[in-house]
Amino acid sequence: MDVFDKLKILTDAAKYDVACTSSGVNKKAKAGGIGSSEACGICHSFSADGRCISLLKVLMTNACAYDCKYCVNRRSNDVLRASFTPRELADLTMNFYRRNYIEGLFLSSAVLKNPDYTCERMIETLRILREEYRFFGYIHAKAIPGADSNLISRLGMLGDRMSVNIELPSQNSLNLLAPDKSKHSILAPMGYIKNRIQENSTDIIKYRNAPKFVPAGQSTQMIVGATPDTDFQILNLTEGLYKKYKLKRVFFSAYVPISKDSLLPQVNTKPTILREHRLYQADWLIRYYGFRANEILDENNQSFNPYIDPKCNWALNHMDHFPIDVNYAPYEDLLRVPGIGVTTAKRIVTVRRNFLLNFNSLKKMGVVLKRAQYFIICSGKVVEGLKISQDGVIRALMSESAVHRYYNNFNSNPNYEQLSFFNNLLL
Numbered sequence: 001m002d003v004f005d006k007l008k009i010l011t012d013a014a015k016y017d018v019a020c021t022s023s024g025v026n027k028k029a030k031a032g033g034i035g036s037s038e039a040c041g042i043c044h045s046f047s048a049d050g051r052c053i054s055l056l057k058v059l060m061t062n063a064c065a066y067d068c069k070y071c072v073n074r075r076s077n078d079v080l081r082a083s084f085t086p087r088e089l090a091d092l093t094m095n096f097y098r099r100n101y102i103e104g105l106f107l108s109s110a111v112l113k114n115p116d117y118t119c120e121r122m123i124e125t126l127r128i129l130r131e132e133y134r135f136f137g138y139i140h141a142k143a144i145p146g147a148d149s150n151l152i153s154r155l156g157m158l159g160d161r162m163s164v165n166i167e168l169p170s171q172n173s174l175n176l177l178a179p180d181k182s183k184h185s186i187l188a189p190m191g192y193i194k195n196r197i198q199e200n201s202t203d204i205i206k207y208r209n210a211p212k213f214v215p216a217g218q219s220t221q222m223i224v225g226a227t228p229d230t231d232f233q234i235l236n237l238t239e240g241l242y243k244k245y246k247l248k249r250v251f252f253s254a255y256v257p258i259s260k261d262s263l264l265p266q267v268n269t270k271p272t273i274l275r276e277h278r279l280y281q282a283d284w285l286i287r288y289y290g291f292r293a294n295e296i297l298d299e300n301n302q303s304f305n306p307y308i309d310p311k312c313n314w315a316l317n318h319m320d321h322f323p324i325d326v327n328y329a330p331y332e333d334l335l336r337v338p339g340i341g342v343t344t345a346k347r348i349v350t351v352r353r354n355f356l357l358n359f360n361s362l363k364k365m366g367v368v369l370k371r372a373q374y375f376i377i378c379s380g381k382v383v384e385g386l387k388i389s390q391d392g393v394i395r396a397l398m399s400e401s402a403v404h405r406y407y408n409n410f411n412s413n414p415n416y417e418q419l420s421f422f423n424n425l426l427l
């Protein structure tokens with residue numbers, strides 16, 4: 001099999017992995033080297049199925065010794081198998097880079113023979129790139145669960161970012177669908193990587209230009225919709241991972257049914273894209289808006305509202321927190337208002353030091369008044385002529401398509417109950 005046949009097979013096999021976006025690292029080439037990496041991110045374009053393509057995203061091999069039921073590369077699946085040698089893959093990366101096709105490498109792998117053997121091949125690929133070709137571009141490497149920590153350490157010194165995929169949100173799901181993996185084999189390397197990253201901030205590394213261990217941090221990926229785990233469970237786990245392992249990102253991937261198995265959704269089931277989208281929205285609220293997972297969902301509401309984003313949903317369920325006065329409210333409260341984002345909240349806090357804000361100035365500063373007007377006042381005043389009706393709030397907070405879906409459901413089913421979030425609405 002020639003190298004381009006291998007490339008076809010191994011890039012196709014890698015497309016289910018979504019754990020890559022921006023590099024998060026600034027790095028210039030040294031004299032005689034090639035490539036650089038910008039912190040602003042290097043994933044500029046996306047393929048037809050939504051995956052980013054400016055990195056060469058490829059597997060070292062798809063010949064897997066494991067048999068995860070949800071995975072196209074599983075041992076029992078009848079697919080063409082291929083493996084790169086480290087030299088082949090390093091050469092390909094350099095050739096693509098020189099032709100300006102890619103800006104970096106996203107290297108993952110199935111488990112060839114065993115985790116240590118696979119990891120050694122990945123290390124050798126990165127070593128050739130970094131030491132022989134003096135490639136300084138961005139490299140994201142997958143840590144293979146179960147690999148020896150010395151090997152993880154070597155891989156981490158060569159890459160910019162690492163990720164250990166959690167894949168399934170609970171030990172039960174792992175037992176059922178990925179019996180070769182265990183929670184420990186996934187969390188142990190994650191903990192090790194976190195500790196090594198923390199060493200980057202010690203004085204000797206900071207001030208002596210010593211090489212850094214994965215300077216762009218670590219991330220992980222979870223498959224959504226392959227198991228009965230709820231949004232609430234997934235979100236709680238996500239929050240825990242950010243806190244405990246200091247992850248840069250948790251990526252969610254709607255399960256694409258490719259395997260016939262009684263434990264998995266049927267092959268013609270559509271991927272739960274809306275659920276994936278809601279998880280990203282909630283993840284954003286946790287990372288930038290100061291929300292806790294149990295504020296967004298709870299034991300009694302374990303799934304996202306399909307019609308409305310998690311922030312608006314929270315606001316509608318907590319109308320007793322509103323309206324807030326934009327001229328006096330703390331920054332944290334401003335962040336909770338639908339239609340006010342992180343940048344606008346910061347602007348408000350800065351500008352109001354000098355003069356009182358009114359609705360016109362809020363609009364100029366980027367506040368989406370269509371949404372925010374129901375939740376704010378300016379020095380005690382509401383928007384002039386604002387009529388607050390349940391219908392108006394619904395329309396203002398939902399996207400056009402969600403409004404259609406909501407009203408279609410409501411009209412086509414006379415017994416359809418209005419969404420629970422309006423029960424508490426104090427309008």
Ligand code: SF4
Nearest residue numbers: 064066068071074110
């Ligand atoms: S170890 Fe990875 S590549 Fe192998 S079957 Fe499991 S998910 Fe697929």
